[in-house]
Amino acid sequence: MTGKNETAMPPPARPGRRVRAIGWFGLVLVFGVVLAVAATGTRPAATDAERVDAVAKTLRCPTCQGESVAVSEALISQEIRADIRRRLTAGESPDQIRAYYVSTYGEGILLTPSATGTGAAVWVLPVVVAVLCLAGLVVAFRRWRTRGALRATPADRALVEQALRADRPTDAEEVR
Amino acid sequence: MDAVLVDSDPAAEPIGRPRARLAPWIAAMVAVVLVAFIVVLATRKPASERAVSSQLIGKRVPAFTGTTLTGETYDIDARRGKFVVVNFFATWCVPCRLEHPELVKFSERHKQIGDAEVVSLAFDDSPDNIRTFFAEAGGDWPVIADGTGSTILDFGVSGVPESYVVAPNGQVIAKFLGVTDAALEGLLQRYDTPSAAETGAG
């Protein structure tokens, strides 16, 4: 898609503009209603298997290689799944169950590092990197806006010519 | 037409405006981070060789009771005053079969002294298999075959075999994957000469 072709479109007339503004307003309205319905609606009650699975997914199978308890077929995982089921039926909350497993298997059994201590870095670092990237972009755009256009010197021109000459393939077919 | 190497060209000198020498600095920073990363990778042991650790070391042994194969009731909390080797095993597991003679040796010697004993908890195994196995391979310590699931999780067992050594005061002092008589003996001796609890590896 080239911008060139699209800028060739005629600029929209005034009345169309007002209609479109109303259209956008309606869009926001409809979307708000849709999201509200989506957020408040209830989902079907979870089956036992699903409640067990939800907890098991957050625990690492202690003996296997990087699988969660929910996925692994190792005996210990089967044991843990049965235990989770027992504990859920006994009324324990998922967090209580996880706390129990941390107390016997250590922090390493959680597939989601806690937000305190060393584990916090895994949550914080991506945010830091994202913010740094955005800040970098903001700075770059600032500088681009204030610096204005560059003045080319004859040396520049020579360089461009030369680069063009160098990069022009001897045989157009080969560039395809 | 031949390409011209730009770096041999005086025209390639800074053009128009003074260029900040940014790239070397950024590259240096990236290099430092990457070198640190490579060092971390290079010093890691393979996942399969990571040291045996346990949350239990230094803590009180988790309480458990059970019925042994001979029909008696076993209660770990009633065994204070002796070293207890809590051994998790299964007859279908080859390393368990390999370590069994070591446990037999240890158990025979300390039965006479009376300062240490072994208790085995089966992991997904049938009483009949275990009886046959003990009849063949020796050993006459209490074995609990049924209802060991929650104890296994209380101890934080990952797989079999695993053995935990409980001191006379009820504190877990070591965890072994595969256990040997000599390792157990060494541990007991070190424990008698006062020193902190430690992690065993086997």
Add this chain to the structure above:
Amino acid sequence: MNIALGVTGVFLGLLGAVSGALVLLTGLMRRDRSVLRLSRSFAFLILGGGLLAAIAMEVALLTDDFTVKFVYDNSATTTPLLFKVATMWAALEGSIILWVLVLAGYTALVATKFRRRLTDPLVGWAMFTLFVVCAFFFLLLAVWANPFQAVSPPPGYDGPGPNPLLQNHPLMAFHPPMLYLGYVGFTVPFAFAIAALVTGRLGEGWLLETRRWTLFAWGFLTVGIILGAWWSYEVLGWGGYWAWDPVENASFLPWLTGTAYLHSVMVQERRGMLRVWNLSLLCATFALTILGTFLTRSGVLDSVHAFTESGIGPVLLTFFALVVLVTVALIGWRGDRLRAPGRIDSPVSREGAFLANNVLFAVFAFVVLLGTVFPLVVEAVNQSRLSVGVPYFNRMSTPIGLTILFLMAVAPVLPWRKASGELLSQRLFWPAWVGVGAAAGAVVLGARGAVPVLAFALAGFAAGSAGRQLVLATRRQGWRGLVGRANGGMIVHLGVVVIAVAFAASQAYVRQSEFPMEVGQRVTFAGHEFEFVGVEQVEEANRTVVRALVRIDGAGPYAPALNRFRFGSQTIGTPSVRMTPTEDVMLTLRALPESPESPVQLRVIVQPLIVWLWIGGGLMAAGTVLAAFPGRRRDPLSPVSAPVPAMSGEAPPVAAGRSPELVH
């Protein structure tokens, strides 16, 4: 015999690569054009070596030649034919043969494609880089991962066969070759990036030359990843297709940086900017493929798919270190010279969107890399053990994924340079309504939850935007409106949208349950009725299969099975899936029934829209192929696509983006 053949092949390849690199280096130093021309012969020598090694291995596998260590360890006479062929890449050493074969193939292709420009230092340095990489992998085969070791098997010996999980589904025969074609393919653009850095050749010439190579590598990698997901879905039986396992992440990382590159390279072609960044992305992509190879083959990380650990870890790490240090040093040395003087006028423009895309993909790649290696880093810092798994990756990738969808909706309609609010309002109007319509439709159909519905809305928005572009293009150009980079790219976008919808729906609305079932019993779950008919047992050459026959809504019977292979005590499940366009019903047999009459434990997983994951993958592949065909604007010297104003008098639109003074 096979051993002799294979070893000959490996050493032929090694010889070709090492001598080729040395000869080429002298040629480049002395600028001797006749020497540079020789690189083609060396490339074919390497290809010959790779072919010989691969053929020797396949022959050994197919003829059950157990005197070859690799066959002895990994094959069995009873392995079905297809899996015998695939056994080559089912274990470490053989997988390196496939790697060198693909690499040698690419090297020979480059030498052929650029046969008339072999004397150009740029191509010369690229060939040199390719030879060095070839030399490394052949050396790996020759010394640390030699599959052609001799053993003398006892009479009547039969091997254990490949890992049961790997001989359970035909996709295993296709997923690794695709993945390798992608992985290894990134070596070509990397080689040209290194060549550009070494020669200091300004301009976008090398880019045009490698763009399509990158595109193909990326397309193969995409297909490889999708096939891998399909394989795990069909084989592992827990209803999932993506587990953020280190090995999966290792393939996803270069895909992310490759995707970032394919977008930002357009800024360079159009505006001559972001050169250093693009070079860095290419180098990072290649380095990540090596890092991924290290992570999956050294055993430092826990992973289901990891190869058994071996001694090649340190070697691969050394090579990774070498690649990283050389490229970083080259970029540090050349970076300032290559930096472009241009500027981007407005964040709300095509190039601004590409920048945002790059930030997103870079952050995404960082998150995936961090999550993958974090346990190692923590362990190195304070000896404690932590795990990072699915919940972490899902939570982090959700906002990133949603933002990418939003960008996919907005970016295609943005013009270069600058966009007005008026323009956006006009062009985005209908796509936005498509998005809202999609969300409303989903809610009417019963979808609940803010995040999935938001995902559907953004997906609809992005699809509307891509569709708008395609409609405009086809209206203008007919069928050619589907061809070319921009149009093919929009089809790829549609594929991504389809996958995003399927992903969101299957993650959010999965239902599962487990039932103990007696013969003849019926249960109802998630709107389906399941009837357990009975059990059947089949003895096959390499395994015993126990199947539970289950009717779903009266249709079937479907037969989830458990396999016990002749070697290995573990039983491996084969789930049975009823696939429909709206939802998949997956049945898994949980444990072997004790007798044919005793009840079985059946797991039922119902997931909507799964099949669209694979369809979306196909769409992405098709889009990639269309994007690789020359579009309307293909002449690199035509004013519109030439990066810098040509000598012609008229000012092309590109020139407007650069400083006006530059235009003569």
